[in-house]
Amino acid sequence: MSQLFTPLQINGIAFKNRIGVSPMCQYSSEDGVATNWHMVHLGSRAVGGVGLVMAECTAVSRNGRISQGCAGLWGQKHAEALKPIVDFQHEHGAVAGIQISHSGRKGSAATALNGGNHLEADDPAGWDIVGPTSEAFDPDGTRLWKAPLALSINEIKNIQEQFVHSAKLACDIGYDLLEVHCAHGYLLHSFLTPLVNKRVDAFGGDLAGRAKFLLETVEKVRAAWPENRVLSVRLSVHDFVDCGLTLEDSTQVGLWLKERGVDILDCSGGGAVPAARGAIGNRTAEQPEMAGIIRNTTGLPTMAVGAITDPQQAESIIATSKADIILLGREMMRDPHWALTAAKALGVDTRPILAEQYGFFVG
Numbered sequence: 184m185s186q187l188f189t190p191l192q193i194n195g196i197a198f199k200n201r202i203g204v205s206p207m208c209q210y211s212s213e214d215g216v217a218t219n220w221h222m223v224h225l226g227s228r229a230v231g232g233v234g235l236v237m238a239e240c241t242a243v244s245r246n247g248r249i250s251q252g253c254a255g256l257w258g259q260k261h262a263e264a265l266k267p268i269v270d271f272q273h274e275h276g277a278v279a280g281i282q283i284s285h286s287g288r289k290g291s292a293a294t295a296l297n298g299g300n301h302l303e304a305d306d307p308a309g310w311d312i313v314g315p316t317s318e319a320f321d322p323d324g325t326r327l328w329k330a331p332l333a334l335s336i337n338e339i340k341n342i343q344e345q346f347v348h349s350a351k352l353a354c355d356i357g358y359d360l361l362e363v364h365c366a367h368g369y370l371l372h373s374f375l376t377p378l379v380n381k382r383v384d385a386f387g388g389d390l391a392g393r394a395k396f397l398l399e400t401v402e403k404v405r406a407a408w409p410e411n412r413v414l415s416v417r418l419s420v421h422d423f424v425d426c427g428l429t430l431e432d433s434t435q436v437g438l439w440l441k442e443r444g445v446d447i448l449d450c451s452g453g454g455a456v457p458a459a460r461g462a463i464g465n466r467t468a469e470q471p472e473m474a475g476i477i478r479n480t481t482g483l484p485t486m487a488v489g490a491i492t493d494p495q496q497a498e499s500i501i502a503t504s505k506a507d508i509i510l511l512g513r514e515m516m517r518d519p520h521w522a523l524t525a526a527k528a529l530g531v532d533t534r535p536i537l538a539e540q541y542g543f544f545v546g
């Protein structure tokens with residue numbers, strides 16, 4: 184009996200298997216609004232038989248995007264474009280997830296497809312960026328990294344309300360799983376990590392102070408997000424740099440998140456500073472092991488992500504209780520029918536995996 188294909192229930196949400204699509208920026212939105220590309224990208228992976236399809240990091244405000252092509256959820260026009268995509272995912276039995284985020288000091292950049300550099304200060308396509316302090320992501324680097332404006336406490340409160348607003352819109356659209364993005368050096372992670380947050384007020388200092396922005400945000404989002412649906416937080420569980428966040432820190436943060444009603448932790452890593460390689464860098468493969476440690480130490484379910492490509496590897500992560508769901512990023516780009524590939528490799532009945540339009544004829 185494959186553990187990977189064993190259903191999972193969290194609150195009122197049933198996952199038909201443990202395979203999920205990791206959130207991946209598509210740089211294909213217009214003023215944050217999803218396009219046909221999103222229907223095809225997300226829809227085809229639902230057709231491919233995964234249990235969970237998670238939409239890319241979706242900004243809570245226009246200035247919370249990473250680039251102009253990034254997704255957003257701050258108005259009705261965004262909700263209207265996402266609704267048919269979520270409905271389609273549901274028609275094909277996939278749990279619909281969305282990651283809400285604020286880019287912080289990494290915003291106002293060109294899309295990754297166009298090099299990902301920060302836009303020049305006088306570029307009308309750019310905007311003012313914000314962070315815990317006014318230190319740029321890489322002040323000494325060869326690439327341009329703009330200096331952010333240090334957020335005031337009132338501005339922090341405003342951004343928290345933007346998270347709540349996006350959560351309410353996501354609820355109305357019909358999403359089953361909401362993920363708060365606190366990884367990869369974006370705003371909430373930049374407050375959490377001592378590598379970036381040098382504030383001396385209540386939102387800085389020790390771990391509790393640095394976690395305040397995240398924890399308050401999650402508390403407010405949980406109050407707005409139905410109890411029977413799933414609330415996730417993506418953490419960079421390790422900063423991969425000396426003096427950065429450790430697994431012990433992330434365990435403590437995980438316990439605080441558990442107290443605030445978070446249902447599952449999505450365990451990614453890195454991205455806070457240039458030396459901490461990015462989300463798809465060369466230490467990604469260590470993350471599933473770390474998801475297991477976080478699962479054991481917090482008692483919360485986890486999602487494991489990072490260089491998972493092989494069905495046996497995925498099966499073993501679930502079977503050895505490192506995670507409750509495995510997420511695939513890049514491999515899902517290569518093979519939208521990876522669930523079928525895995526079922527074949529693990530000797531699981533392939534017929535129910537595909538949409539009936541395909542599954543009736545092929546397996």
Ligand SMILES: Cc1cc2nc3c(=O)[nH]c(=O)nc-3n(C[C@H](O)[C@H](O)[C@H](O)COP(=O)(O)O)c2cc1C
Pocket residue numbers: 205206207208209239240282364366367417451462463467488489490491510511512513514
């Ligand atoms: C094109 C691309 C876009 C990504 N965008 C996001 C994102 O929006 N939010 C996020 O948390 N991670 C993002 N990531 C990281 C992935 O979700 C995933 O954690 C990472 O790729 C490692 O998994 P993999 O080895 O299966 O690709 C992105 C990765 C890629 C390749």
